[in-house]
Amino acid sequence: MKLLKKFLGKKEDNNYMKDYRNLEDTKQISSKLDDNLSYIQQKLNHPSDLQKMYLKDGKALLVYLETLSDQDKVNEKVILPLSKMDNNQIQIKNMESTGKQHTDLHEGIKQLLKGHALLFIKGTPELYTFNATAIHNRSVDEPANEKVVRGSHEGFVENIIININLIRKRIESTDLAVRYYKVGERSNTNVGVLFMQSLADPEVVKKLDERLKWITSDTIISPGYVEEFIEDTPSSPFPQMLNTERPDGVMSDLMEGRVAVMVEGSPTALILPVTLMAFYQTPDDYNGRWIAGSYLRMIRLLSFFLAVTLPAFYTAIIAFHFEFIPNDLVLPIKASIDDIAYPPILEALVMVITIELIREAGVRLPTPVGQTIGIVGGLIIGDAVVRAGLISNVMIVIIATTAIASFVVPSNEMSTTVRILIYPMILSAALLGFVGITFASMIILIHLCKLESFGTPYFSPWAPLKWNELKDTFIRVPVWKMNQRPSDTQVEELNRQRESRGWKKT
């Protein structure tokens, strides 16, 4: 709370937050039960879900929000123990689950909003809070958007407590630091920051702390909000923080000295700082054998290049450099595009956009409908468009390959980025052919080199080049070879293991 006060203290001239700030000062608890009740009702704008109950012949007043609190818990923790007591002597201390004692009514109201039950005793200027928060959670199922073949099938849920629990269970260490922030001046959302004290770069933690405190928005709905408030370069198409719903992923990132940010009400953790490579790694790489892992890595990186350059490359070839086509393909390609009405750039753009439409239409629909869209869109349009002579079939092959390649990326955010990058590439290819592609690629590369996420070079370990860290990029060397963490996070302690296969030498 001190933190919150400090945080609010910064902007005292903000008066739009008046009601909220009214809870900041202290309010004496009246010894009259009804005064307290009416004060609460007024503060909460006479809510209908406020349950009040006079107990012990009107000597005690129990108040809770029925929508937030669990009826059974209230019964068990407050009503039953109280009923066993003598009417004249209410001894909270004797109760099995002792309530917390408060003398500030405002503090009480805050607890009430968390689902706690408030108990007022007639004649005393204090109240007791009992934790009776109702927990409605889904189970820790595997996240649908980050499935793995092998490995943990747990996923984060919408409750930050459970999420942190999932991490704590995995890292049984005194080193794991958990910090709560209250962000959102009206919504008062719990934001958790997790890092390994001895690994994470204090600079990053400090920067994060500063940036989180700067957030003055009144609501934080999801980590996406936090991300936009704290990222370094908002104008970049590249995501600078990794979104993940996997506890095992978060764990491995924490162990590399990164910091995780979690937001109450969302199953997504933000990982920072990250590099481009982080978006191409999945837990599957480490769960299987390293050769297979390396193979999949290469496929994924290849998919990045394919997705970004293939349509541009093809457009450049058929609009500028058709001498580039190998001899035996000249006539087949020529036959397929001869009767197409539109110039290649339109052809490419129309197809790319069509694929985007199909994807966007299918993504939010229930599965059976989504499948239908896929079939109608993919098969029927694809076939008909060629028959109608609108798009050449080579172009269909190219765009379809591109679309598939762009979905290979494990991260949804990066996949979108890749699909957006296709457009400038196609445009520059259509303007200047290969020269255009070269310039566009240079700009993208320079951008990647310029980009930094919390002081970490985004394009590491390629730029700056670190030879011995390339072993977890386009290949994944065996785990026992990775004796050092990646250094991009300015990790405090570089070594993560000694010789784990030392037995081989004895």
Add this chain to the structure above:
Amino acid sequence: MITKRLGQLILLLGCLIFTAGCWDQRLFKEAQLVLSGGTDLTDSGKISMTVSLPYVRKSEQGMGEESVQIISAHGNTPREARMNIDKKIPGNLDASKMKVVVLGKKVTEQKIYPVLDVFYRNPKSNLSALLAVAEGPAKAILSKDSADTPKVSDYLRNLLKSAETSSIIPTQNIQDVFSVMFDPGKDFMLPLLSLGNVDIENSINNIKGLAIFSGEQYTGEYLTPEQGVLFQLMDNNKGRRARLTKKISENRDPEILNYITIDVNTVNSRMDLKVSDNNEITVDLTTDLTVKAIEYPKDQLTNRKEFNKLNESLSKSFTQEADKIIQKLQEANSDALGIGRKIIAFHHDTWEALEWEETYPEITINTKVNVELVQRGIIH
């Protein structure tokens, strides 16, 4: 904010690029590809250009029917002739995928660089096209279509490529010819295409041999395909395969028993250059072949003695053949083996003192072909 203004200016220029754009766009679908072309000389000394234009219709499954159109036009230069052809066809004539260039015999009797300049100067042209000489006019070669392959360009290219594989002609594209053309110490040879039969109906394009060039001009002489193979071997220039059929005896009956066909396994050809003090040049050309018998109807390859006998007679007859080739080359004044190049490199003073074109026909070239039979197939 001046910097901001500047930023806006840059943005404006950027937009200008986008709006004006596509200066160099040449759409593939609008191009009218030329896959093979021929150059002839008309009687009035003008250049006549012939091109074959493929047309392909798209069908439900991939490529459909193919057809070829042959068009000719005249002009003072090849480029002008090409422009005249362009006037006759829809689409833009585009030679960047040219596969084969055929030169009519008349053209090659003059210097050929001027006709080929257009290929070498244009950045779009295909320098890996193949070059060939027609026995008659190039137009006749290009106009002749065969039943199986309607595209004459493919037909010619495959013909030449397979000749390269079987070592009849050297592996050389139009740029390789360019390179040798200006080399005073080396001459080139080009495949000689012929329609073969006088009877036009039954004729078919084939390779008649290797046209011998001296400098940039065709001498009119040519090596037969068999001589071509041997020449490639002497030049250490074996293709993937080199097969030769040789008559090794006279008196067997039936006639077929007199022959052997061999497949050359390895070849090692050495050129020993001797320059005497008074700049007299002697060249010893030794070619060692290890061969495999692939057809020997007489079928008695059982003992060492038989082997040796065969080796001896093969060596002898190949050496004779090699002598004939060298004689032909010297008569035509064509230094196709690049002896001059060697003199430039290793006896530079001699080269300076000589007039190579006059010296070459006079020098002594001794040839020796050694054949060693090492394999005899799966029967003896």
Add this chain to the structure above:
Amino acid sequence: MSSGNNITQQQLFFLVIQAQIGVGILSLAFNVFDTARQDGWISMLVAGLAIQVAIVVIWMLCRRFPSSMLFDILSRLLGKWIGNIVNSGYLIYFTFTAAAVLAVNAQVIKNWILPATPSWVISFLMTFTGIYVCTGNLRVLARFFTVVSVLLVVLFLVTTYGLREANFIHLFPIGEAGGMKILSGAKEAILAILGFDLLLVIYPFVQGKSSGILKKVSLANLLVTLFYTYTIVITLAYFSPNELKLVPEPIIYMLKTFEFPVFARVDLVFLSIWLVSVATSFMIYLFMASKGIAYMFHRSEKHYKFVPWLGGMVFIVSLIPGNDELKVSAMSTYASNLSFIFTMGIPAFLLIISYLFRKKENEVKADDN
């Protein structure tokens, strides 16, 4: 000097490599052949040696002033006035070289890939890219240069394909051209591997020991020299001497004849990659010029503010020769003649002065980073 500018020695290595490999590589073989005939490759080696000497001179000079840029050294050694004049000279040299790079690049692209596109478009895009990278700090430059160095491997491999058709007899007789011609060929060759002068400006930003710096720069120079020699040897062997006389960009001409099963024209690939190498050379000159101008306005920290202006100027200067091939080559000749003065003459002169007058930076910075 802000920490954002410090680079490692490995990055220095790549900076030098990328700065050296640039526009020159295309016509290198043609230019050296023009004077030194088939001994052009010896000229190249001689040129590499000469450059090495120049590198040592620059290094000795910079070592005496370990935390000062060239501009700083100049005003320390020559006094404020003369220093500023020479500084302006260097500014003009950097700007003019950058402009010449732009002009030659536009020319080659026009000749080889985009004949109808106005040259200003290519130059504009190049300038834009240069401005974009130079508004970042030296580290961004170093990172970018390091990443694109992978492309040099591609250039190397593609060129190696020429070995298949190379005819090494074209290299003989060795040494026929004679010493003088080989030396004047070396002059041509030096022009192609200029770019090491960046050491003058970025020396104070490199971390680590000064001996390591010399090692890395020399290694880069050695590699570039060998790579260039290699390309010269291959092109000399590929073309017959008389043909080479006619082909001003022999290396692409050679690649144009190669045909791979997946793509038919290697020259297009080569040119696209070469464009990146040109861009890096251009960027480094633009960067140095912006550092210089920032120094003259006493705002060394904020060099990026001057980059757009400088870029605009370079762009305009590069347009002066227009489409005239001869004017473009005249421009690049001027630039190269200037470079002899500015990369070899003046540093040597400064070094002598510094030794004569025992001027040296106070030993404050003992490898502080």
